[in-house]
Amino acid sequence: MNAHPLDYYLVLRPRHGDRERTADVEAIVVEEFARHNDFSTTGLDSARWTPSGVGWWSSAALSRAMRLDPDLLARVVPAPRSGAESAYRSLGGGQLPTEAVLRTYFHDHQPFATAAPLRLGPAHPPAGFHERRVYRVLFAKDLRADQVAELRASWRTPLGDTTGSAATGHLDKDGDRITWDLRRVGHTLAWCLDVTVLLRTGAAEVVGPTVSGLTNVLRQHGLVPVATERFS
Template sequence: MSVGEGGATGRWPGGGAAGWNVPAAPARDAITAPATLDYYLVHPGPAGGEPRGRAEGLVVEEFEYAADHSAACLHSAAWTPQDGGWWSSADFSRTMRLDAALRRRVVAVARPDAAAAYHELGGGDLPDEGTLRGHFHDAAPLATAPLRLTPGHPAAGPGETRVYRVLFADALGPDGLAHLRATWRMTVAGDAGDPGARVLGVARRRVGDDAFTWHLRRIGAGGPWCLDLTVDLAGGRDDTIRPMLRELTTTLRMRGLLPVTVERFS
């Protein structure tokens, strides 16, 4: 999926699944599990304007991953009071990433904020995440073949090094960049005011014996942003990778960047 202007078309509100048999929302669980879906509010606003006023609907998304932790497809469902039920559209998910005017109306939120907006708009209690996944009917497929940057294949098991790229739509503003540099204790690697600067910060962390290094990168002057994650696996397991990808992607998502895909480079 490329990032830019134009491309796919979508409808909001409307374009819902009139006639779908949408199950009623269940009562709220007594014990709430940690949220694993991505939640967005869509606000009204003139073309090119900033989000304003009360949200007019919700979008819920989830990336499905291949065995190597690259993204295989993107699931989504949306709800508006006008439609009265949940509907699923891969085309709308693409449009969120391709249409800059629509992106400016989309705000990432935590599940409690999504639940509050859903209730305020007359939806009642926000369904649990298992029920929300039941509304995922139209997935957007993503490329899954690793993009090898080095010849041959890396050795499996202990000592394996992998490189992942999380590609985002939109750009990170000065305040967002400063927040990330402080949150991640990044080594400043470039001046954001310099159009030629590409890598704008580097951070490192160890999880058990596995080492993670990530570079916050700008792809071209005025282009999209990405996060390149290098993983040095100490043992024969790779189960630390997906939680780290999830954490880093969520942090950037909550600063206004919209994730497009997760690619594996090596």
């Protein structure tokens, strides 16, 4: 059984004039990352629907282009399922299929190269913790200054933070400690979220929901997740 909901995107037509957003929607894309047990990604499944097409179809090339083609990326808008439902209905598709049905349209799987986790940071966890994990979630697209400010306020990033991160946050849950920092990477419109998990308990189940929740927060701010890597 799949524990995580699907990711939804609206692909807009090149904008000409001031039209309603629904009228601008060219396609709806549904995606789901395949993951190892440790929550790092192993691949990506997707399906696309257009009002002028013949139903849902699957294309790994489209998912790659959504992250690599600047012109297409500029027209990709992450959406909640409710937003995809509204667009689907307005474009004549009727009721959006359930997520179980949508998964049956995933035919062209995009595998990711996998390797043993690299080491980022100290080899051993601090005293009192039995395991240290570091994850990096890569994102395409850019954030506006006001969006970064909103994230800093939501995550309670300390004023005068000197880590070089755009925003940071932390969570203590049942003795486990999770910290994260968001920063721009490379020379293109890209961001990464580094999440450090210190496990005091034996319940590694905290990892998936936490990393997934943080990823979804950044999707809600317009970023497009590319992959989740594990570094330790």
